[in-house]
Amino acid sequence: MTLTLTGCGSSTGSGDVTLKLIAADYGDSKSNGSQHYWDELARAFEKKNPGIKVDVDVYSWTDVDKKVEDLVEAGKAPDLAQIGAYADYAAKGRLYSADKLLNVTTQADFTPSLAEAGEYKRVQYGMPFGASTRRLFYNKKLFAQAGIASPPRTWDDIAHDAQLLKARGVKMPFALPLGPEETQAETMQWMLSGGGGYTDSIGKYTIDSPENVKTFNWLKEKLVGKGLTGTDPAKLNRKDAFQGFADGEVGMLNGHPTLMKQAAAKGVDYGTVELPGTNGKAKATMGVADWMMAFKQGGHRVQAGKFLDFVYSDKNVEKFSGDYGLLPVTTSASQAMQADDKYTKLHGFLEQLPNAEFYPANKTSWPLISKTVKAKMGAAVGPRGNPSGVLTDIQNTAAMADNTGE
Structure with a gap:
């Protein structure tokens, strides 16, 4: 069956859905670019969820926020975006709140300071994705x-x-x-x-x-x-x-x-x-987090939520953090990293995360x-x-x- 990919995701009469994700590139060369990470993750997810396809486009940090902005303005919002800011989209009612997407265990596992930084008017719309302290x-x-x-x-x-x-x-x-x-x-x-x-x-x-x-x-x-x-x-x-x-x-x-x-x-x-x-x-110290968000336009709340629960599993959070030298955004993955001598040099940064202060991104x-x-x-x-x-x-x-x- 051929699926037509559009900016806002697509679905067919049989119930198959393709989620569109726009993501930022954390790699410092083509060989370790984020496209590799997302492609591998998407294929693993699709094996477990045959009715859902995930199509990912990765852009440099110079371009990614503008790309999402242009798609939203054109009425073709992606289902998911992993970019630098979420508040403007939340204020305009374009995003699903985290509790409408994630299972309770996943949402509760976010490091509290990061979850709070993802709130607009006390409701979490921005899901942290990749963090660091200084x-x-x-x-x-x-x-x-x-x-x-x-x-x-x-x-x-x-x-x-x-x-x-x-x-x-x-x-x-x-x-x-x-x-x-x-x-x-x-x-x-x-x-x-x-x-x-x-x-x-x-x-x-x-x-x-x-x-x-x-x-x-x-x-x-x-x-x-x-x-x-x-x-x-x-x-x-x-x-x-x-x-x-x-x-x-x-x-x-x-x-x-x-x-x-x-x-x-x-x-x-x-x-x-x-x-x-x-x-x-x-x-x-200053903490920085980038944000994952899910747009309402495509109507794929359930499918996007399933994918996000997979994205935020311990194994996947640890892999992303390890690959790109970032701090995990969940409590369980942070604890695993602190217990692992392989990440000794990251421990000082990690210990600062719970009390770090973030940009007023809300x-x-x-x-x-x-x-x-x-x-x-x-x-x-x-x-x-x-x-x-x-x-x-x-x-x-x-x-x-x-x-x-x-």
């Missing part, structure tokens, strides 16, 4: 050459160690990627380590809080202004900072688990510690604020930068977006 990475060889005996615990330690590294000729003592690629992440890490954040405990934007202003003034004066970042942060992207660390040209930087594999492949002897704060370790205004942060924060710490002014501008944009959006 730690400070340091190059042990460069530290030893500079006479630094232990990794930094406070901001003063960072500035002191960066000076020693600079004196030894290290190209980038502290890499500060505030270029357009992932500025919103580096910004949030520094906000948290300074006792601030994008929002307060009730979800109201606090971008220009005294804590955040103090943090970015410190970066401007104590790191960038003293030449300890080695390059203009506004022009440094995360990808290039990670590559610099793998090439042995960076003394320290904030990073996520993917950097471990990259550094190890180049033979870099590195260590990681919790993010330093003003007077000790930071109050929290706010429909967040994509605009993220875009604004990317455009403005790099220049804020430059020679002519004005951290207070820039943070106030972004706060005003956020307040206006909230007033007209949610």
